[in-house]
Amino acid sequence: MEKKEKHKGCQCDCGFTRRGFLSSMGAGAVALAASGKIVTPAAAAGVKAPMDSLSIQLMINGRSQRLLVEPRWSLLYVLREHLGLTGVKIGCERGECGACTVLINDIPRYGCLTLAVEAEGSKITTLEGLMQGEDLGPVQQAFVEKDAFQCGYCTPGQIMAVEGLLRAKPRPSVAEIQREVSGNLCRCGAYVNIFKAADRAAELKRS
Amino acid sequence: MMPNFSYIRPESLQEAITHLGSADARLHAGGTDLLPCLRDQVFDAKKVVSINGINDLRSIQETEDGSLRIGALTTITEVAENPLIRERYAALAQAAAEVASPQLRHQGTIGGNLCQKPRCWYYRGEFHCLRKGGKICYAKGGENQFHCIFGGKGCYIVHPSDTAPPLAAFAAKINIVGPKGKRTVEAAVFHVEPSKDVTRETVLEPAEIVTEILLPRPLQGLRSSYRKVRARQAWDFALAGVALVLQFQGNKVTKGRVVLCGAAPVPWRSYEVEKVVIGSALDDATISRAAAAAVKNAKPLEKNDYKIPLFQGMLEEELQKIKNG
Ligand SMILES: Cc1cc2nc3c(=O)[nH]c(=O)nc-3n(C[C@H](O)[C@H](O)[C@H](O)COP(=O)(O)OP(=O)(O)OC[C@H]3O[C@@H](n4cnc5c(N)ncnc54)[C@H](O)[C@@H]3O)c2cc1C
Ligand code: SF4
Ligand code: FES
Ligand code: FES
Numbered sequence: 001m002e003k004k005e006k007h008k009g010c011q012c013d014c015g016f017t018r019r020g021f022l023s024s025m026g027a028g029a030v031a032l033a034a035s036g037k038i039v040t041p042a043a044a045a046g047v048k049a050p051m052d053s054l055s056i057q058l059m060i061n062g063r064s065q066r067l068l069v070e071p072r073w074s075l076l077y078v079l080r081e082h083l084g085l086t087g088v089k090i091g092c093e094r095g096e097c098g099a100c101t102v103l104i105n106d107i108p109r110y111g112c113l114t115l116a117v118e119a120e121g122s123k124i125t126t127l128e129g130l131m132q133g134e135d136l137g138p139v140q141q142a143f144v145e146k147d148a149f150q151c152g153y154c155t156p157g158q159i160m161a162v163e164g165l166l167r168a169k170p171r172p173s174v175a176e177i178q179r180e181v182s183g184n185l186c187r188c189g190a191y192v193n194i195f196k197a198a199d200r201a202a203e204l205k206r207s
Numbered sequence: 208m209m210p211n212f213s214y215i216r217p218e219s220l221q222e223a224i225t226h227l228g229s230a231d232a233r234l235h236a237g238g239t240d241l242l243p244c245l246r247d248q249v250f251d252a253k254k255v256v257s258i259n260g261i262n263d264l265r266s267i268q269e270t271e272d273g274s275l276r277i278g279a280l281t282t283i284t285e286v287a288e289n290p291l292i293r294e295r296y297a298a299l300a301q302a303a304a305e306v307a308s309p310q311l312r313h314q315g316t317i318g319g320n321l322c323q324k325p326r327c328w329y330y331r332g333e334f335h336c337l338r339k340g341g342k343i344c345y346a347k348g349g350e351n352q353f354h355c356i357f358g359g360k361g362c363y364i365v366h367p368s369d370t371a372p373p374l375a376a377f378a379a380k381i382n383i384v385g386p387k388g389k390r391t392v393e394a395a396v397f398h399v400e401p402s403k404d405v406t407r408e409t410v411l412e413p414a415e416i417v418t419e420i421l422l423p424r425p426l427q428g429l430r431s432s433y434r435k436v437r438a439r440q441a442w443d444f445a446l447a448g449v450a451l452v453l454q455f456q457g458n459k460v461t462k463g464r465v466v467l468c469g470a471a472p473v474p475w476r477s478y479e480v481e482k483v484v485i486g487s488a489l490d491d492a493t494i495s496r497a498a499a500a501a502v503k504n505a506k507p508l509e510k511n512d513y514k515i516p517l518f519q520g521m522l523e524e525e526l527q528k529i530k531n532g
Pocket of ligand 4: 151152185186188189190
C-alpha cells in the first residue's frame with residue numbers, strides 16, 4: 001500500500017515510469033545494421049568479417065530478441081543506440097566508472113567492455129527491466145526513498161550493481177554493500193545514501 | 208567505437224591456435240583489457256579470436272596428487288571465492304579479491320589477468336614509447352610516480368597483475384599450448400624483464416594460449432598472505448604489495464618465497480627478504496632487518512621514492528601478521 005502511494009508520487013514528480021515506458025517501447029524494435037551482409041546463425045561457425053552483421057539472440061528484460069550486430073559493437077552501444085534502453089549510461093567506456101552496469105545472467109558486468117556477440121544467448125537485465133509494471137522495483141524505490149543521488153547519472157549503474165548483489169546475497173552486510181558497489185563511481189559523492197539505499201532495498205526485497 | 212575487426216569464437220584449442228596464427232589476430236578472454244587497448248589504439252586487431260567457446264578452460268579441479276588446476280578462463284571472482292583456494296592458497300584468493308572492481312572480477316579471467324598489458328599512462332596514451340617499438344621511454348624523465356623501483360631497464364612499468372605475485376610465490380606452473388605443441392613454464396619466470404626484451408610482457412610466442420595454472424600441493428605448516436596498498440578503497444592498482452608464502456616449523460620459517468608487486472616490471476621476487484627470514488624465528492629484530500633488506504637495492508625514479516618507506520613499513524606489518532598466524 002505504502003509502495004503504491006510512493007510510486008504515484010514518482011509518476012508525476014520525476015517521470016520515472018514514463019521514461020521506463022518509452023524505453024520498453026524502444027526495446028520492441030529490432031536493430032538493423034547500417035551496412036554489410038547478414039550472417040545467419042546457421043553460418044555462424046566461420047569467421048565474421050568486420051562489416052558482417054551477425055545475428056545473435058539475447059533475452060533482454062525477459063523478452064527474447066534477435067539482433068543484427070557488428071563484431072566490434074559493445075553491448076552498451078547495442079542496448080542504448082539500437083534498443084533505446086537509455087537506462088544504460090555511457091561514462092568512461094573503459095571499465096572505470098560503472099555507469100554502463102547491466103546484469104548478464106544475473107551478474108553485474110560492464111556493458112562497455114562486453115562485445116554484444118560475446119553476450120550471445122545470455123539473459124540481460126537493464127534498469128528498465130527492474131520495473132514492476134508501472135511500479136518502481138524495490139531497488140529503484142529504495143534509491144528514491146533514501147535520496148541516493150544528486151545529478152542521477154551514475155544511479156542506473158548503482159542500482160544494477162545493488163540488484164546484482166541482492167540477487168546473489170539477499171542479506172548483505174554494510175561492508176559487503178560497500179564492496180559490491182565499489183565498481184560504480186559517483187561524481188556527486190552520494191555514497192553514504194547509496195549504501196543506505198542498498199540496505200533499504202534488501203529490506204524491501206524481503207518484504 | 209572501436210576500429211573494425213573480424214570475429215571468431217572457435218570451440219577447440221586447435222582451431223583457436225590456427226586463427227591466432229593469422230596477422231594481427233588477438234585473443235579475447237574476458238575482454239576487459241583487450242577492448243580498452245583496442246579502443247585506445249594501443250595496438251590493432253584485424254581479427255579477434257574469442258576463446259570463450261572452449262569450455263574445457265573453465266574449471267577448478269583438484270588433481271590426484273593433491274595439486275590444483277585452474278583453467279585459464281576461470282573468472283577472478285571464482286578464484287577469489289573458491290573454498291579450496293581460500294583454504295590452501297589464501298594469498299591467491301586474497302589477491303584475486305583485490306583485483307579491480309566487482310564487475311571486472313566477474314568478467315576478467317585468471318589467464319587474462321596474467322597476460323594483461325601494462326598500465327603506464329604513456330603506453331596507454333598516444334606515446335610511441337620504447338615498449339611499443341619507439342625510441343624512448345617517456346616515463347623515465349616524466350611522470351613516474353607509479354613506476355618501478357626495481358628491475359627497470361629501458362622501461363619502468365610495474366606489472367599490474369595482483370594474481371601473478373602469489374602464483375609466483377606458490378611456485379605455480381603455467382600450461383601453454385601453441386602451434387608447436389604444449390609446454391609448461393614456471394609462473395615465476397612467465398613475465399619478461401625489460402632487460403631481456405622491452406617489447407614483450409610474457410614468454411608467450413605468437414598464437415600461444417595459456418590453458419591452465421597448476422598450484423602444487425601445499426606443504427605442511429604453510430602460511431600465506433597478500434597485501435596490496437593502494438591510494439583509495441575503490442578499484443586501483445597496487446602502489447606497493449607483497450605475496451608471502453612461508454613454511455613454518457614452530458615459529459621458525461623453514462622455507463618460502465616473498466614476491467613484491469607494484470615494485471618492478473615483473474612480479475619481483477625479493478631474495479633479500481627471503482635470505483633474512485628463512486631459518487629465523489620472526490622476532491622483531493629479524494622483521495625490521497628483512498624490511499630494510501627489501502628496499503636496500505631499490506633504484507627509485509625522480510617521483511617515486513615514497514615507495515621505499517611504503518614497502519618497508521608494509522613489509523614490517525605483513526611479516527608481523529603472518530608470524531601471529
Ligand atoms: C579499471 C580497471 C582496473 C583494474 N584494476 C586491476 C587491479 O587492481 N589488479 C589487477 O590485477 N588487474 C586490474 N585490472 C586488469 C584486469 O584485471 C584485467 O583486465 C583482467 O584480468 C584481464 O582478463 P580478461 O579475461 O578480461 O582478459 P582479456 O582482456 O580478454 O585479455 C587481456 C590480454 O591477455 C591476452 N590473453 C587473455 N587470456 C589469454 C590466454 N588464456 N592465453 C594467452 N593470452 C591471453 C589477451 O590477448 C589480451 O592481450 C583492471 C582493469 C581495469 C579496466
Ligand atoms: S615505462 Fe615502459 S611503457 Fe612506460 S613510457 Fe617507458 S617504455 Fe613506455
Ligand atoms: S562506461 Fe562502462 S565502466 Fe564506464
Ligand atoms: S549522483 Fe551524480 S554521479 Fe552519482
